[in-house]
Amino acid sequence: MKKSRVLMILVLTLLLILSACATPTDQPQPQVPSEETTLVVWDQFYRDEESKVIETLNTEFEAAHPGVKIERETKVLADLQMTVKLALGETDGPDVAQVNQGRSDMGALVEAGLLLPLDDYVAQYNWGNVFSSSVASRNSFTPDGSTFGQGSLFGVSPTAEVVGVFFNKGIFADNDWSVPTTFEDFEQLLADIKAADITPIAFGSLDGWNAIHEYSAIQHLLVSLDYINNLTYGVNNVSFDTPENRQAAQILSDWARAGYFSEGFAGIGYDDSNNLFKSGQGAMTITGSWFAPELMTGTDQEFGFFLLPGYSGKSTMAIGGVGVPFAVRKTTRYADLAAEYLDWMISPRAAELWAQAGMVPAMSLPEDSQIDTDNLFGETLLAWETINKNNAVGHYIDWATPTFYDTLVSELQKLIGGITTPADFTAAVEVDYANFLQEKSQ
Amino acid sequence: MITGKRRYPGESNWKGWFYLLPAFLVYLLFTFIPIIETFRASFYDWNGFSETQTFIGLDNYVNLLSDPLFLKAISNNLVFIIFYSIIPILIGLLLSAILTGKPIPGFSFFRTVFFLPQVISMVVVGVIWRWMFNPVSGPINQFFSLIGLDQLRQAWLGSFKYALPAVGLIGSWVQYGFCMVLFLAGMQRIPLEYYEAASLDGANSLKQFLHITVPGLKSEIGVAMITTMIAALRVFDLIYSTTRGGPGETTLVTGFLIYRSAILNNRIGYGAAIATILTIIILALSLLIRHFMTEKPSEAI
Numbered sequence: 121m122k123k124s125r126v127l128m129i130l131v132l133t134l135l136l137i138l139s140a141c142a143t144p145t146d147q148p149q150p151q152v153p154s155e156e157t158t159l160v161v162w163d164q165f166y167r168d169e170e171s172k173v174i175e176t177l178n179t180e181f182e183a184a185h186p187g188v189k190i191e192r193e194t195k196v197l198a199d200l201q202m203t204v205k206l207a208l209g210e211t212d213g214p215d216v217a218q219v220n221q222g223r224s225d226m227g228a229l230v231e232a233g234l235l236l237p238l239d240d241y242v243a244q245y246n247w248g249n250v251f252s253s254s255v256a257s258r259n260s261f262t263p264d265g266s267t268f269g270q271g272s273l274f275g276v277s278p279t280a281e282v283v284g285v286f287f288n289k290g291i292f293a294d295n296d297w298s299v300p301t302t303f304e305d306f307e308q309l310l311a312d313i314k315a316a317d318i319t320p321i322a323f324g325s326l327d328g329w330n331a332i333h334e335y336s337a338i339q340h341l342l343v344s345l346d347y348i349n350n351l352t353y354g355v356n357n358v359s360f361d362t363p364e365n366r367q368a369a370q371i372l373s374d375w376a377r378a379g380y381f382s383e384g385f386a387g388i389g390y391d392d393s394n395n396l397f398k399s400g401q402g403a404m405t406i407t408g409s410w411f412a413p414e415l416m417t418g419t420d421q422e423f424g425f426f427l428l429p430g431y432s433g434k435s436t437m438a439i440g441g442v443g444v445p446f447a448v449r450k451t452t453r454y455a456d457l458a459a460e461y462l463d464w465m466i467s468p469r470a471a472e473l474w475a476q477a478g479m480v481p482a483m484s485l486p487e488d489s490q491i492d493t494d495n496l497f498g499e500t501l502l503a504w505e506t507i508n509k510n511n512a513v514g515h516y517i518d519w520a521t522p523t524f525y526d527t528l529v530s531e532l533q534k535l536i537g538g539i540t541t542p543a544d545f546t547a548a549v550e551v552d553y554a555n556f557l558q559e560k561s562q
Numbered sequence: 563m564i565t566g567k568r569r570y571p572g573e574s575n576w577k578g579w580f581y582l583l584p585a586f587l588v589y590l591l592f593t594f595i596p597i598i599e600t601f602r603a604s605f606y607d608w609n610g611f612s613e614t615q616t617f618i619g620l621d622n623y624v625n626l627l628s629d630p631l632f633l634k635a636i637s638n639n640l641v642f643i644i645f646y647s648i649i650p651i652l653i654g655l656l657l658s659a660i661l662t663g664k665p666i667p668g669f670s671f672f673r674t675v676f677f678l679p680q681v682i683s684m685v686v687v688g689v690i691w692r693w694m695f696n697p698v699s700g701p702i703n704q705f706f707s708l709i710g711l712d713q714l715r716q717a718w719l720g721s722f723k724y725a726l727p728a729v730g731l732i733g734s735w736v737q738y739g740f741c742m743v744l745f746l747a748g749m750q751r752i753p754l755e756y757y758e759a760a761s762l763d764g765a766n767s768l769k770q771f772l773h774i775t776v777p778g779l780k781s782e783i784g785v786a787m788i789t790t791m792i793a794a795l796r797v798f799d800l801i802y803s804t805t806r807g808g809p810g811e812t813t814l815v816t817g818f819l820i821y822r823s824a825i826l827n828n829r830i831g832y833g834a835a836i837a838t839i840l841t842i843i844i845l846a847l848s849l850l851i852r853h854f855m856t857e858k859p860s861e862a863i
Contacts, residue, residue, distance in 0.1 A: 232611060326692075382697075384720070385717065387695060389692065526827075537722050
């Protein structure tokens, strides 16, 4: 009997301590009337040159808004993704936060009712003129979070990305190779480079995700924009198991078998393959425009950028999109100020700062911009403007289902590892896609 | 009132409990409650942050058993036991036999060097070995080229054939030092007279090792088996920093699948169900090993 009483005392003490710990946060903080408003912003621009852009914009925002203080917290994307979901549910969470696109992140947060729909501000700030509808759909969901690509706008992205081909100008000049204008030329070029005993494409699939870009860049030349939209947004019941997707898989696995990729590519990580390319071991590499700033410093080689050319007579579409968008917490006390901050982040001034940092801005540069575009950055900027103008901005297809990324990585590694055939590949990916459509319709 | 126990005046029998309180609190908050929470979450469909949690009974567990990814991950974990547990114990036994057999110059130097991998953070280990295995610039492939065996060059971590053993061997490299130190300590307990008596009877070193050393280390081997096996079953950081489960699902392990489901795919319930099953397997194996490997008092001489 005595023992159980001791235990009870113990438990009671514990509960007392626990409740003592919990009480202070439950009480409403006494509101100290102050002239200073603090806007808490979480972003993922941790790299030096990116961080400086945000710092500058924040300082200028504070100067333009007396009494407003920005409390900035920077995390790497993976950390941000994990913590922001919980933080946005707190009453003292960040007022503005970068929220990754796609169903698992923005979609899930919209479904949970944690993000503020920005429809009112679209009209107020004329964001329709800043972004094309194709760009806006990437940050849009129906209010219940179920349908991607339509409904309300939940975020604005300051930067843009396009996946294309970086090439080593020195190697091209030494061998009299020129930038191909059709996909047929491109494949001929691959064979020529291989024959000259040079690695045609610096590529490593150990990290997986960049294999999706490698595959999908080819896929984008074979399918229509409607198809890639339907697939990504999960509408109109399309299938992944199509002749075009199989053909793209066939081309990719042929390249792997022909030795067009770096030796031992299956065991090379993304950064390592980039370093190979930067050090001149490889004539080309297929990746996103974000790689450009790194190629402009710390090397004596000269690089160029072109969009993967389309089949002769067919138009070119490229994987592209806008960067991680800024979103507003639904329960923020400063919704208007937060929207003002978002508008600041996508202003012409922001465009200029991003361009200076070598990153493609999602917004147009001001007419009188003094940015030097006669370089690699200019070539990526031109590529983005080209596809944006021609309504040829494709998608990162791994957004299509919550598990699509894992499935694609795994199945692509099998495909280029020679374990599966192109038909196996599209069939296996279709299983994931069909499951998703079925669950979604229930 | 008469109580059965003798007590000094002024002493109460419940005071002692309070000394346990700090440790108990920490255990409760950071171990016990999370385990119970995980177990509870495994019966729900929940994304980890929204307010709606749907009770779905055993659905998560039923789905798991027909999930090829889960079955693949579990079987990979079992393969990891060979690399994390069996190989390190064998190497550990061998090394400790060598190191104690005759006085070797620099004994403590070797003991420290062999133990070093154990104290390096697993993520650092992963990064180092990723570089070692790099097909282009890694020392392993360069070594093969140097000795003229170019045909042995591999895309180690990306190879469907070699990725699992390659990652497994990293585990062996980390664990054998721990086993060795454990066995070296245990061998101090075995009376030297046994060896003297055995050699008088004409037993050679191998026989002495098999019949005196190994049985004498029974409880140490048991401890080594439990710790290394748990490490093999819950391996995550090594996979995360080397292959991320690839190529395909070649090196996918349960720990990584939990991370993928619960954190990346917002399926907390499903991840929790995998974690619960993993916990049960670890508990069962630990109890089993303890049952067979612990020295019973009656066996002690």
